[in-house]
Amino acid sequence: MQIHLKTLGCRLNEAELETWAQAFQAQGHSITQKISMAQLVVINSCAVTQDAARKSRQLIRRIHRENPQAKLVVSGCYATLNQQEAQALLGVDLVVTNKDKAQLVDRALQELTFDSMPEMATEPSEIALFTRGRQRAFVKVQDGCRYRCTFCIVTVARGEEVSRALDEIITEINTLHAQGINEVILTGVHLGGYGSDNGENIVSLIRAILDQTQIARLRLGSLEPWELTDDFFELFKNSRLMPHLHLPLQSGSDSVLRRMARRCKTEEYALIVARLRAQIPHFNITTDIIVGFPDETQEEWQASLAFIEACTFGHIHIFTYSPREGTKAATLPNPVPHDIKKQRSEELHALAKTMKHDFYTQNIDEKFDVLWEGQRDILDDHHVRVFGYTPNYLRVACDIPTEQILENKITPCQLKTIASDYMLGGIYSV
Secondary structure: OEEEEEEOOOHHHHHHHHHHHHHHHHOOOEEOOOHHHOOEEEEEEOOOOHHHHHHHHHHHHHHHHHOOOOEEEEEEHHHHHOHHHHHHOOOOOEEOOHHHHHHHHHHHHHHOOOOOOOOOOOOOOHHHHOOOOOOEEEEEEEEOOOOOOOOOOHHHHOOOOEEOOHHHHHHHHHHHHHOOOOEEEEEEOOHHHOOOOOOOOHHHHHHHHHHHOOOOEEEEOOOOHHHOOHHHHHHHHOOOEOOEEEOOOEOOOHHHHHHHOOOOOHHHHHHHHHHHHHHOOOOEEEEEEEEOOOOOOHHHHHHHHHHHHHHOOOEEEEEEOOOOOOOHHHHOOOOOOHHHHHHHHHHHHHHHHHHHHHHHHHOOOOEEEEEEEEEEEEOOOOEEEEEEEOOOOOEEEEEEEOOOOOOOOEEEEEEEEEEOOEEEEEEOOO
């Protein structure tokens, strides 16, 4: 993994950076001077003056803009003195205070999820799917998985399925809402398996939340596509359930899917995509793809690429296959050579970038209610740029007067243009 280290302030900060660099290298990772090449960025911040704290905030925001895909760890005096503020900044994945600096390298490698082969069928985690903030909260509703995808080590790592009691989940969401949270994301190792051990199911859970809470927006983490029943689709008639699903495909080739022991053929997956988009225009469907699964032929790869392109995903998490000891896939013959896996990954990244831009383009001129985040980029003495998310999880920016406060508010916004990894919009009156 490529790691970029950045510091502000005193020589002690520089010395700590060197210590971290050596520790990362000792564990087989490399240090890069180019932010764009990094999968992980570590910032050692400063707060000796208010100006230093301001520069720390600006550095965090700039690095996230320059490489939004990288995981971002923030430590140092600013992160220690303003821990909650640092945690709420867009893009920050982990804050390590000064007293825990000695554990920074281990914590970063253990607690963060990187773009390598997922350990579990529904990876990446919801932390990777959704941006954290004071506006939303993750609610874990179950653990474990009953399925046996050949690349997945989840049954060893997590064990059997265990669901939380429905009334306990309702109570937690109501408590979060009372604390000012406007959006909840349901998560689980096998989210669609909720209720397998307590007589409930994912549909009854969602219905109960919509009926027994007033939370403004409800999102779902990863769901296996074969678990979407007819009554599940009906749930989206309620506008509080957000029109975005992350449905792991893993491959667009049926023969590869059979070797993976996946339970959804491409034809069935395509019908799900078509049904969701027919029901709600601009429904955002994102997915996971594993590149270079054992014995993946060029013909299978081309078939997979064509199917992925036909689905027109809003975003793809791309993983290059690596064997996991204890999984059936690790015993399969004919591993794909590294250079071919790299080539296919680059090809898919290029396609994913094009599809994401196309999806943004389809949403130009559309009007959505946007939940605004806490980030405010200063444009000039009188204006700031604020960021938020549409119901279908498009990141939106809007330029407003400095004195206007939109954080944690939901307001109508019309999308106007595309700006790198987000869209620019304008607030309007209804």
